[in-house]
Amino acid sequence: MANVAIIGAQWGDEGKGKVVDWLASRADIVVRFQGGHNAGHTLVVGNQTYKLSLLPSGVVRGKLGIIGNGVVLDPEALLSEISRVRGQGLDVGPHNLRIAENVPLILPLHPAIDKAREEARGEAKIGTTGRGIGPAYEDKVARRAIRLCDLAEPETLSAKLDELLLHHNTLLKGLGAATFEKQALLDGLVALAPKLLPYAEAVWERLDGARHANKRVLFEGAQAVMLDVDHGTYPFVTSSNTVAGNAAAGSGIGPHGIGTVLGIAKAYTTRVGSGPFPTELFDDVGKRLGERGREFGTVTGRPRRCGWFDACLVRQAVKVGGVQGLALTKLDVLDGLTELKICTGYDIDGEVVKRLPAALGAQAKAKPIYEVLEGWSQSTMGARSWAELPATAIKYVKRIEELVEAPVTLLSTSPERDDTILVSDPFAG
């Protein structure tokens, strides 16, 4: 089975949506396996721009989309996204979108807790998207989540909500935030049932069928390795495993079904929210990257922090994520810079270290060690072949390949779907 899993190799927003949309032409099914509507994936096709958060990016190509059990699903957010993209002319419904019946739901109390906790943290806030992602995953592992399949058993919902509210209202009261009434939540869930249940199924069974029929499955990661709850810059991370390994558990396919792992990285680095960022730039170059790259969060509109490409960090993401090929995006944003820097390691208390340490204190001390490369004055914007790239740009890409220890298999040179250079087809295995 020639499947491909796409994951972010930095701190998110690397252009996963664009790459998934581009590769979806070669796939039959596109599967989301973790995260929720904290993700924001922008796809540009001709004069249409699609902003997707929960819908697998394959829907734009008319491919079958699957939301796996590893996602946390906000029903209201899903329904409004479906109606928004329908308004843009896309056909999305139960015939081409299937949702794991065992997916945990995000209820209105989850964003409330998320925001109240962030407020209480003050300066130490994580900078979450405020969408209730963390609290919903906490409820899942605490075994008190309400799942999509529970909507088919309305008689059980009242007792489930009692347990949920016992926990959350106590917390909300302690935080000085408004509490929730059971009846309103119950009525909301009962009203959602007929809208959502037509999408629900045992997606593991469909994926098993796809395997037998030799269908090609594309797993679409959200967030990125440095936001992974285990491997990222904890606690400044999201609440799910973003590495490709989770594509198996998060969709109900065995580990052999994941296929080739493609990591997506920008030709520089960005981050939204708080947390360590060794190569962050506070000067005019950082400002320029933000402006040229239009670095504003798709979900929250916050300006993204910008910095030089950190090869040390991406190498680490390649190793823990099992990345076999790298898609390098936004090369065009570097156009016109005379000099480029790549971080090859960190100086920590005078010692050269080739990985980002796990502890926050040590991370804060990590001073990037830079290699300086020559930039290019020509435009690479919209290039669709290596021949259109200046020699210094090719040199920059080749150096990244060496340092991160993974081949660049795809290059992206503008937001537009077709401004992409394919080096080797990940579906070829």
Ligand code: GDP
């Ligand atoms: P994702 O979360 O990884 O899907 O990435 P986002 O969609 O949040 O952010 C990436 C942004 O960069 C989007 O606005 C894309 O349209 C844009 N983009 C993607 N690839 C390129 C590229 O090669 N060049 C430029 N200039 N923009 C790109």
Ligand code: IMO
């Ligand atoms: P895509 O899929 C960039 C960040 C938030 C915050 C941290 C925790 O578009 O790459 P959360 O709401 O998940 O509890 O927030 O994770 N974050 C993202 N940053 N891109 C994303 O998704 C992100 N999803 C979450 O900014 O720092």
Ligand code: MG
């Ligand atoms: Mg994004």
